[in-house]
Amino acid sequence: MQAPDETMLERMENLLKIAGDFTRLKILYAIMDGEKSVGEIQEEAGVSQSLASHQLRVLKEANLLSMRKEGKKVYYVLADNHVRDLLEVVYNHVSEENL
Amino acid sequence: MQAPDETMLERMENLLKIAGDFTRLKILYAIMDGEKSVGEIQEEAGVSQSLASHQLRVLKEANLLSMRKEGKKVYYVLADNHVRDLLEVVYNHVSEENL
DNA sequence: GTTAAATATGAACAAATTTTCATTTAATGC
DNA sequence: GCATTAAATGAAAATTTGTTCATATTTAAC
Numbered sequence: 232m233q234a235p236d237e238t239m240l241e242r243m244e245n246l247l248k249i250a251g252d253f254t255r256l257k258i259l260y261a262i263m264d265g266e267k268s269v270g271e272i273q274e275e276a277g278v279s280q281s282l283a284s285h286q287l288r289v290l291k292e293a294n295l296l297s298m299r300k301e302g303k304k305v306y307y308v309l310a311d312n313h314v315r316d317l318l319e320v321v322y323n324h325v326s327e328e329n330l
Numbered sequence: 331m332q333a334p335d336e337t338m339l340e341r342m343e344n345l346l347k348i349a350g351d352f353t354r355l356k357i358l359y360a361i362m363d364g365e366k367s368v369g370e371i372q373e374e375a376g377v378s379q380s381l382a383s384h385q386l387r388v389l390k391e392a393n394l395l396s397m398r399k400e401g402k403k404v405y406y407v408l409a410d411n412h413v414r415d416l417l418e419v420v421y422n423h424v425s426e427e428n429l
Numbered sequence: 430g431t432t433a434a435a436t437a438t439g440a441a442c443a444a445a446t447t448t449t450c451a452t453t454t455a456a457t458g459c
Numbered sequence: 460g461c462a463t464t465a466a467a468t469g470a471a472a473a474t475t476t477g478t479t480c481a482t483a484t485t486t487a488a489c
Contacts (some may be wrong), residue, residue, distance in 0.1 A: 232359070232362040232363050234359035234360070234362070235421060237482065239421065239424060239425065240352060240355050240356065240359075241339075241352065242427065243355060243417070243420045243421060243423035243424050244350055244352045244355055245350075246352060246420055246423060246424055247349045247350030247351075247355075247420060248346075248347070248350035248351075248446095249345055249347050249350075250346045250350070251344075251345075251346030251348075251349070251350045252343060252346075252347075252348035252446090252447080253339060253340065253343045254447080254448090256339050256343055256346075257333065257339065260333035260334070260339075261333070263331040263333070264331050264367065266352070268465080268466095269465070269466055269467090270464095270466085278448095278467095279389070279448085279449075279450095280465085280466070280467095281448080281450075281451095281466095281467085281468085282447085282448060282449080283466090284465095284466060284467055284468080285447085285448080285467085285468085286447090287466095288467080288468090293402070294427065298443070300455095300456095302456065302457070302465090303456050303457065303463095303464060303465045303466080304369075304456095304464095304465065304466085305465075305466060305467090311403055313419070313422070313423040313426070315418055316423075317416075317419050317420065317423060318342070318432075320412070320416050321342045321345055321346060321416065322334060322342060323336065323377050323412070324345060324412040324413075324415075324416065325338060325341035325342050325345055325387060326338065328341065328393065347476095351476085351477080351478080353478090361484085367435085367436095368435070368436055368437095369434095369435065369436085376479095378479075378480095379435085379436075379437095380436095380437085380438090380478080380480075380481095381477085381478060381479080382436090383435095383436060383437055383438080384437085384438085384477085385477090386436095386437095386479080387437080387438090399436095399484095399485095399486095401435090401486065401487070402433095402434060402435045402436080402485075402486050402487065403434095403435065403436085404435080404436060404437090423486070
């Protein structure tokens with residue numbers, strides 16, 4: 232098999248790096264079922280306001296999330312189903328691990 | 331959807347972190363088609379002997395690789411097809427990105 | 430037992446990342 | 460306008476990570 236070119240590998244690296252963080256994983260799962268406000272996300276993920284906001288920005292910049300403002304609140308959603316697929320594959324892998 | 335428990339999330343984090351590195355991605359693709367010796371891997375991935383060895387250990391400890399010794403040489407292979415699946419999903423995601 | 434080849438290891442350094450804390454901006458209601 | 464709520468931001472501290480360099484181990488050949 233031919234390995235992806237450097238640019239592709241870099242993008243893959245970036246996506247994996249961004250998904251590969253405990254806080255961000257919790258955030259992603261918090262909005263699996265649909266959009267949530269920052270406040271709801273921080274509560275469900277159990278992280279501080281600032282941390283939620285910082286990591287939401289990271290996820291957004293990586294195009295894993297999109298957002299919408301309504302009044303004082305900001306709502307985030309998964310950008311598409313790739314994220315869901317990725318997390319599913321990863322979940323399946325680790326649940327079949329025999330440790 | 332119910333988020334995976336903390337232990338699962340940690341394992342997922344770990345797998346994603348380990349896959350999310352340029353050098354390690356190159357190594358993984360180097361052995362996509364079958365086992366290779368460390369020497370072949372370092373050449374194909376274009377990294378130093380020491381770096382190849384260090385990262386092979388990381389991949390091995392994460393159970394992404396298994397190895398076999400034969401004479402002076404050590405051969406590494408992908409541990410299973412999950413790795414392939416994961417990289418495929420990630421590749422598909424990034425190739426559909428509109429940047 | 431020496432030498433050479435292949436791989437592994439440990440320590441040190443540089444760089445990147447995650448988190449916290451304090452502050453700021455934006456939107457609303459009074 | 461002022462106060463309040465929600466979210467974002469910036470800088471600093473804390474931690475983790477990736478890489479290199481030098482050295483060690485292992486195996487085989489002589």
